[in-house]
Amino acid sequence: MTNEMINRHNDFFDAMNDWFDLPRKFFDETEITKLMQSDVAENDHDYVINIDMPGMNKDDISLNYNNGILSVAGARKAFKDVAHNSSIIHRERSIGHISRSFRLPNVAANEISAKYENGVLTVVLPKQSTDKNDNSIKID
Known part of the structure; x- marks a missing residue:
């Protein structure tokens, strides 16, 4: 009996936490970053x-x-791998813009280069060279 009362108490507060946590979940960008996971390196x-x-065509990036x-922006328009007369039972692949x-x-x-291979976009951004004879003026 006591366990049943504790479980009802926990269920109530879990539901309240879910309700008040909704605004944070709505604006949380962790789901977005899962779709475009990235590594940035510098030398x-x-x-x-x-x-x-993954799942994007090069022309849609x-x-x-x-x-x-x-x-960086990409779009997935539609999936054409579902048979014409079948209906979806479960869907996890998203269609849209990110x-x-x-x-x-x-x-x-003007020297940036990019390639898209096996679902990974690689972008190389060369740094501007700092010329030793730049036109900066030292103020005394």
Whole structure:
């Protein structure tokens, strides 16, 4: 009897926690970042970003570098591997649009390269070279 009362008490508070936790879950971006998991590496010459984008066609991925920010966007339109006369019983693959941005300063924008292979987008962003004869002026 006591265990039954404790379980009812826990069920009530678990339900209340789920209700009050809804706004955090609604705005939580962890689900988004799971879809575009990425690694960003840096060396003396460039930044290298590897982004998992499985199930997307290369033509449905767009890249843009502007004001020190690399924006990556992708879309999945429809899945055509379901037989015509069948109905879906369970669906986990999503259809839609997703994007992420990365702040990467001092990049030579005209030298950025990218390749998409086996569901992984690799973007190489060469750093701008700092010329020893730059035109900076020292203030005394």
